Amino acid sequence: MGKHTLIITEKPDAAHRIASALTEKGKIKEMEDNGVPYYICRRDREIVVVPALGHLYTIAEERKGRNHYPAFNFRWVPKHSAERRISKARRWIETISKLADGADTFIDACDYDIEGSVIGYCILRFACSNKENISKRMRYSTLTKDELELSYNNLLPQLDFALIEAGIARHEVDWLYGVNLSRALTIAAKNWSGKYATLSTGRVQGPTLMYIVTKERIIRSFVPKPYWKINVRIQLRHSVFEAEYKKKIERKGEAAAVASACKEEEGKVRTIDVREFQQKPPAPFNLGTLQSEAYSLFGYTPNRTSRIAQRLYLEALISYPRTSSQKLPIEINYERILNKLKDFSKYRKLAEELLSKSELKPREGKKIDPAHPAIYPTGNKPETDLRSSEEKVLDLVARRFMAVFSESAIKQSMRVHIDINGHCFYLRGRRILKEGWLTLYKPYVRSEEILLPPIKEGQIVKIKKVILEDNFTKPPPRYNPASLLRKMEETGIGTKATRANVIKTLYDRKYIREEKIVVSDLGFEVLEVLEKYCPSVVSIELTSELEERMNKIQAKKEDKEGVLVDTVKMLKPIMEELKKKEKIVGEQLSIAIRKAKLEERIVGSCRVCGTGKLMILYSRKTRKRFIGCTNYFEGKCETSFPLPQKGSIKPLRKNCNRCGWPTVQVQRRGKRPWTLCFNPNCPLKDERRKNR
Amino acid sequence: MKCIVCNRACDKKGYCRFHKKALQNIVKSYPSWKKALGLSWEEYLNEISENSITGEWAKEVVKHLIKSGEK
Numbered sequence: 001m002g003k004h005t006l007i008i009t010e011k012p013d014a015a016h017r018i019a020s021a022l023t024e025k026g027k028i029k030e031m032e033d034n035g036v037p038y039y040i041c042r043r044d045r046e047i048v049v050v051p052a053l054g055h056l057y058t059i060a061e062e063r064k065g066r067n068h069y070p071a072f073n074f075r076w077v078p079k080h081s082a083e084r085r086i087s088k089a090r091r092w093i094e095t096i097s098k099l100a101d102g103a104d105t106f107i108d109a110c111d112y113d114i115e116g117s118v119i120g121y122c123i124l125r126f127a128c129s130n131k132e133n134i135s136k137r138m139r140y141s142t143l144t145k146d147e148l149e150l151s152y153n154n155l156l157p158q159l160d161f162a163l164i165e166a167g168i169a170r171h172e173v174d175w176l177y178g179v180n181l182s183r184a185l186t187i188a189a190k191n192w193s194g195k196y197a198t199l200s201t202g203r204v205q206g207p208t209l210m211y212i213v214t215k216e217r218i219i220r221s222f223v224p225k226p227y228w229k230i231n232v233r234i235q236l237r238h239s240v241f242e243a244e245y246k247k248k249i250e251r252k253g254e255a256a257a258v259a260s261a262c263k264e265e266e267g268k269v270r271t272i273d274v275r276e277f278q279q280k281p282p283a284p285f286n287l288g289t290l291q292s293e294a295y296s297l298f299g300y301t302p303n304r305t306s307r308i309a310q311r312l313y314l315e316a317l318i319s320y321p322r323t324s325s326q327k328l329p330i331e332i333n334y335e336r337i338l339n340k341l342k343d344f345s346k347y348r349k350l351a352e353e354l355l356s357k358s359e360l361k362p363r364e365g366k367k368i369d370p371a372h373p374a375i376y377p378t379g380n381k382p383e384t385d386l387r388s389s390e391e392k393v394l395d396l397v398a399r400r401f402m403a404v405f406s407e408s409a410i411k412q413s414m415r416v417h418i419d420i421n422g423h424c425f426y427l428r429g430r431r432i433l434k435e436g437w438l439t440l441y442k443p444y445v446r447s448e449e450i451l452l453p454p455i456k457e458g459q460i461v462k463i464k465k466v467i468l469e470d471n472f473t474k475p476p477p478r479y480n481p482a483s484l485l486r487k488m489e490e491t492g493i494g495t496k497a498t499r500a501n502v503i504k505t506l507y508d509r510k511y512i513r514e515e516k517i518v519v520s521d522l523g524f525e526v527l528e529v530l531e532k533y534c535p536s537v538v539s540i541e542l543t544s545e546l547e548e549r550m551n552k553i554q555a556k557k558e559d560k561e562g563v564l565v566d567t568v569k570m571l572k573p574i575m576e577e578l579k580k581k582e583k584i585v586g587e588q589l590s591i592a593i594r595k596a597k598l599e600e601r602i603v604g605s606c607r608v609c610g611t612g613k614l615m616i617l618y619s620r621k622t623r624k625r626f627i628g629c630t631n632y633f634e635g636k637c638e639t640s641f642p643l644p645q646k647g648s649i650k651p652l653r654k655n656c657n658r659c660g661w662p663t664v665q666v667q668r669r670g671k672r673p674w675t676l677c678f679n680p681n682c683p684l685k686d687e688r689r690k691n692r
Numbered sequence: 693m694k695c696i697v698c699n700r701a702c703d704k705k706g707y708c709r710f711h712k713k714a715l716q717n718i719v720k721s722y723p724s725w726k727k728a729l730g731l732s733w734e735e736y737l738n739e740i741s742e743n744s745i746t747g748e749w750a751k752e753v754v755k756h757l758i759k760s761g762e763k
Contacts, residue, residue: 217710217713219747220710220714220747220748220749220750221710221711221713221714221717221747221749221750222717222745222746222747222750223714223717223718223720223721223740223746223747223750224721224740224743224745224746225721225724225725225728226724226725226728226729227728250724250727250728251727251728252728252729472743472745473745474745475745475747591699
């Protein structure tokens with residue numbers, strides 16, 4: 001048997017697609033070795049396509065064990081030798097090595113970005129015995145047959161070593177930060193309390209937590225101020241509209257006087273201001289804007305959207321999603337994609353309309369990404385049934401893609417000044433004069449029209465009701481996963497591929513909770529320790545600076561070694577300081593961990609005494625669990641409820657939508673979780689009983 | 693020395709930096725409430741202690757102020 005070409009991909013799905021796209025002579029052969037799939041196809045010669053499983057190599061410390069710090073000596077090792085429960089990696093590496101032995105040409109076809117480049121490089125270097133320098137590179141943005149063939153026929157002569165260097169630097173710097181700081185926190189807490197709890201922080205995690213804590217501090221020390229708003233209901237023809245007083249009023253007496261002066265009065269239309277304005281089409285999606293839109297429309301977390309987009313990409317339905325770009329280069333062939341979208345009945349009319357235009361020119365955003373264009377649909381039809389979440393994201397991408405080629409929408413806003421007994425009120429209306437791109441993006445447009453009937457200056461209008469509203473100033477809104485991700489993007493911390501994961505880690509570590517993010521006591525204490533003993537670690541400026549230096553490595557303006565040496569130089573005194581203060585840090589963190597564990601058991605406020613908290617407790621006698629009020633210990637409240645004894649129980653921090661009592665989620669192994677409202681008199685229970 | 697409200701280290705007035713900030717906000721907001729509703733200091737403290745928008749730390753300081761009768 002002659003030598004073959006070995007193509008390495010990042011994931012099994014991509015390997016299958018590449019083999020299917022490249023075969024010219026017959027069907028591809030689906031092979032398996034030790035549970036590892038690979039594919040053989042024939043083109044100009046025999047091609048073997050073998051997938052990785054994401055990263056197969058990782059960084060590990062030279063010295064064994066995890067109970068010490070600082071740790072500055074490391075090397076790249078197979079993932080299974082450094083991490084538990086990754087035994088698959090061993091089989092994968094063995095198979096790739098075997099297939100590499102019979103190959104004379106190597107092609108790295110991993111995703112063309114930092115992570116993909118590092119994955120491919122490590123495999124070529126370690127599993128294929130130093131083939132990184134002779135390997136060629138496939139570069140593509142979609143897994144469609146046409147693009148894959150084009151990419152194979154126009155291989156890049158070598159790997160993108162600047163990208164690899166930047167990726168490796170990022171991994172190594174992150175490892176130095178993460179391992180040293182996380183170990184320092186975990187060991188300090190363990191040595192003080194004798195109990196193990198994983199605490200972590202990192203180069204991006206620390207500053208991200210800083211953002212949330214800064215806002216939480218403002219919210220927790222916020223004191224509202226009162227103000228009043230006055231609205232009047234006005235009869236115009238057969239409809240009633242609400243006009244608002246020209247300003248907020250800061251004195252109750254003044255507000256009451258205005259409200260009373262407007263009662264039972266008629267109003268006169270003084271002036272009508274009409275303004276027309278254009279609303280340009282949105283820019284095409286990059287990962288950040290897609291995550292943000294999917295969160296606000298469907299409530300998907302950034303991490304979930306990222307996973308869905310990745311699946312759609314592997315199904316060759318959308319282009320590569322981990323991109324920063326808001327540009328759609330002409331090379332992607334707009335017309336061909338729109339022609340393909342025409343085959344979907346729901347897009348036919350819209351695509352036809354766009355294709356009838358004399359020129360197709362997309363509206364683009366400012367952001368660029370040298371590796372990939374903005375996210376766009378390939379126009380391919382799904383080969384398998386998509387999940388509803390996948391269908392939604394695909395539809396969103398397709399409609400956004402079409403919308404960017406459309407015209408601006410023209411809107412009209414109207415402000416009617418109504419004089420009521422000498423007081424100025426404004427009635428506002430808005431309507432769309434020309435829909436433009438809104439037609440294409442319709443299901444996802446969130447602006448409502450307020451259509452006012454014909455109205456003239458000098459017209460007398462009838463006041464139906466005057467509403468005096470008590471209001472209070474509010475603290476800034478809490479972050480949610482999408483707005484936090486946007487903040488990270490704006491300030492340049494983390495990368496498009498890692499930001500969503502960093503947020504997920506903060507949840508996993510129990511530093512933050514809930515959708516509108518609340519910082520836990522543990523999150524506060526971890527940040528306080530970092531702020532106190534190593535402020536540079538949570539400094540947003542220093543993190544952005546380091547990020548910038550790593551970008552410079554990619555642009556060949558900085559070398560990796562310099563960045564690593566400076567990182568170690570910066571971390572050394574921090575680790576020494578943390579070691580010196582280990583006892584005090586340990587105490588602070590241990591108390592917070594204990595509090596966090598208690599916090600996890602609180603299910604909500606006690607509806608009986610009104611001041612206590614309902615908590616999951618354990619009977620000293622029987623060890624059975626139940627819900628009890630914290631005021632029981634002070635002899636003030638004896639409220640208690642039984643709980644199921646089997647399965648796990650998690651406070652939902654949501655009240656029952658029928659009776660308003662707190663609820664918990666019960667989950668037994670192998671069964672679907674269910675929500676339990678423990679109010680014995682909840683009307684929902686009666687209804688269920690009756691339905692049975 | 694520990695904060696009157698929590699266990700954090702504090703300044704001479706007895707508040708940690710977070711509760712001190714909350715106290716500053718309480719003092720700073722009083723003129724607005726006085727102008728709006730003509731409330732006395734005590735009435736103001738009662739109002740904000742029952743307001744759901746008042747932050748947790750501010751409420752803790754208010755509780756302490758009410759208890760101690762500090763003006």
